[in-house]
Amino acid sequence: MTIKAVTDFTVVDNTVFGNNQNKLVLQANVEILPVSPGQFANIEIPGNKEVFLRRPFSIFDFDLACRTITILVKELGKGSHTLARVKKGTKLSLVYPLGKGFSFPMKEDKVLAVGGGSGVAPLLFLASKSGLKASQIDILLGAKSAADHIPVDTFTAYANVHFTTEDGTLGETGLVTSHSLFADLSGYNKIYCCGPLPMMKAVASIARANQIFCEVSLENLMACGFGVCLCCIEPTVKGNLTVCTEGPVFNINDLLW
Numbered sequence: 001m002t003i004k005a006v007t008d009f010t011v012v013d014n015t016v017f018g019n020n021q022n023k024l025v026l027q028a029n030v031e032i033l034p035v036s037p038g039q040f041a042n043i044e045i046p047g048n049k050e051v052f053l054r055r056p057f058s059i060f061d062f063d064l065a066c067r068t069i070t071i072l073v074k075e076l077g078k079g080s081h082t083l084a085r086v087k088k089g090t091k092l093s094l095v096y097p098l099g100k101g102f103s104f105p106m107k108e109d110k111v112l113a114v115g116g117g118s119g120v121a122p123l124l125f126l127a128s129k130s131g132l133k134a135s136q137i138d139i140l141l142g143a144k145s146a147a148d149h150i151p152v153d154t155f156t157a158y159a160n161v162h163f164t165t166e167d168g169t170l171g172e173t174g175l176v177t178s179h180s181l182f183a184d185l186s187g188y189n190k191i192y193c194c195g196p197l198p199m200m201k202a203v204a205s206i207a208r209a210n211q212i213f214c215e216v217s218l219e220n221l222m223a224c225g226f227g228v229c230l231c232c233i234e235p236t237v238k239g240n241l242t243v244c245t246e247g248p249v250f251n252i253n254d255l256l257w
Helices: 078-084 117-129 153-157 197-209
Strands: 005-016 021-028 040-043 055-063 068-074 091-098 111-116 137-143 160-165 190-194 213-217 233-236 239-242 249-251
Touching: 021 078, 040 068, 055 078, 055 091, 055 117, 068 078, 068 117, 111 117, 111 197, 117 137, 117 153, 117 190, 153 160, 190 197, 197 213
Parallel strands: 111 137, 111 190, 137 160, 190 213
Antiparallel strands: 005 021, 005 091, 021 068, 040 055, 040 091, 055 068, 213 249, 233 239
């Protein structure tokens, strides 16, 4: 069982990224636990009496030496709206690290990572920690418009980054599965995906058709983070499983998609 902690972090940076997205850098005054790409934290929303439950956020990055955890916040509801507006110096309570992360690629693997929306966070985290050469990883990020994409310049050292936009303002026009990378997947032996459910199902279907190992990170509604409340149940070949404890990362062969 993964060791978990309840720790107070201080907001040391809150940077606006594109449309309704923020990057929060949180620092603890104690040693922090290591986090694997794909794991998440449940964060207590400060100063909003309408939000009773903690909200889950994927880890974007972490630094043991600096005792920092970085998350991306995309405004989708009251909780994320409040969190996106926290000031430097605000204290946030985190329960972390939660869930199971991605399987790390082997040193000879060629990887395609496909993300959309807030799903880009764990994929960029995975690329930065994979230990692979940048030439071995293609990251494909989809969004409605160029303004919806976050800056990823710092990640070009870890991967080749590609974009799609539905309006054609950045990268290739269309959905991620219409990108030219999908024209020939024979060079890849692992695909990782996180984002909107229709996108993940489409990528999973293509991976199955090409017999490529594929993991997806589900974004089911979560509350407790410990598998107690049963809000995040996902039907699988192994029965109904809680995404917060048995996932959020699943091999597509275990899902009833």
